[in-house]
Amino acid sequence: MADPKGNKLLVNLGASQVRCRLKGFGHGVRKVQSAGRHRAVIIHTAIGRHLQELEARFADVGFFTTESPLDHLEKGSGDSMRLGDFSKQADSYRRARPTYPDTLVELLVADARVGPGDPVVEFGAGTGIFTRLLVERKFRVTAIEPNDQMRIQSDVPDARWLNGTFEVSGLENASQRWAVAAQAFHWADPQQSLPEIRRVLQPDGLFTVLWNDRANEKSEILSWTENAIRRHVPDYDEAYRNREWQVVLESTGDFTLVAHRAVSHVVRMSKQRYLELWKSHNRLNTIAGPVRFAALLLEITEHLEQQQVEDLEVPYRCESWSARRRG
8 A cells, every 4th residue: 555645754763652652643644654773754744833743742852854745755756766876966976975095096197107188088977076186187088977967066177078878988999098987887887888998998008996985994983874874774785895896807808907006095074074975875875765864864963963073084995996908
């Protein structure tokens, strides 16, 4: 049976406790359903004084409210996110995602044997975080990004932006000296994308993939957040973290690995940026669905407030793999 239409009130109590508190309150409450451990969603049509009375019943435990109908937020509905589609997260992505350490970028540039004026392409350029680092080094940069909203959010006008993918770039044969994919290649189909990237690279050209991975073990806040994610979204996993990228890059015979590098760095963030960081996480948002993700974000917010955290340091380990074009 489909859930009744209405607005939602997400409260910090289990569903059975919420039902007990609502006994005798009949003003527009249509359904109570669980939203994870010690969380419940009240679907309601209460307005005005009745809405105030409803919220007052949960003021002591805290609640999160929205005027959007819950049926618009359920997984599979028109407003839910799709895996790999950052359209609804582009703004958060631009504002929250970290840059990459200069130490590593300089090592990668040396590995690629490129200099000012050389043609360089970034696949899956997103909002241009790594693109900016390439432009600053005076390369002739082409940024390929398939998502309209991500391209709109970019602010790197000195790069040439194209609507394309790893598998179909639209670039000419042997037109690029270096190809890069920052925080993106896990979305690609290696069997189709690696031959395409080889096609656009000049002989002996390099293809580099890299990721900023949060160093959860080095941060109390990150460790706490990771545990919160496990409680709220136990079916979540970060798909790319344990992949053997050397094997992937060499799997089609188009490339041979030449360098694997890793550099640690720390990004200082405001509390709001830290929350935006999780909003920008497509895989987590999609797997969790809107109800579970809202509950998770509320708990993170409350934890930061309880700990009186206004700014925090987020440690990362930036890891890269570079492979040389064969033939």
